[in-house]
Amino acid sequence: MSQHSSNAGRSGRPTLKPTTYSAQAPLAGKTLTCKRCGRTHPYPQAGGAPVRCECGWWYENVGGQLKDEFKPRLGI
Numbered sequence: 173m174s175q176h177s178s179n180a181g182r183s184g185r186p187t188l189k190p191t192t193y194s195a196q197a198p199l200a201g202k203t204l205t206c207k208r209c210g211r212t213h214p215y216p217q218a219g220g221a222p223v224r225c226e227c228g229w230w231y232e233n234v235g236g237q238l239k240d241e242f243k244p245r246l247g248i
């Protein structure tokens with residue numbers, strides 16, 4: 173006569189609530205608008221190649237900061 177009291181009264185309810193919190197917004201779909209001519213360009217990646225607008229303005233992402241510079245007819 174074996175008697176064991178198993179405590180089988182566990183009510184484990186795992187609350188699976190997916191909380192998606194994106195701290196960093198994806199660069200995809202992000203655009204920059206030229207101040208001078210109003211053209212839209214894909215937002216430059218940090219440390220990537222600068223965006224050259226046809227009007228002569230350059231936009232570069234330096235460490236997350238957007239730098240704009242006017243370089244008309246560079247190298248011509």
Ligand SMILES: [Zn+2]
Pocket residue numbers: 206207208209210211225226227228229
């Ligand atoms: Zn422009």
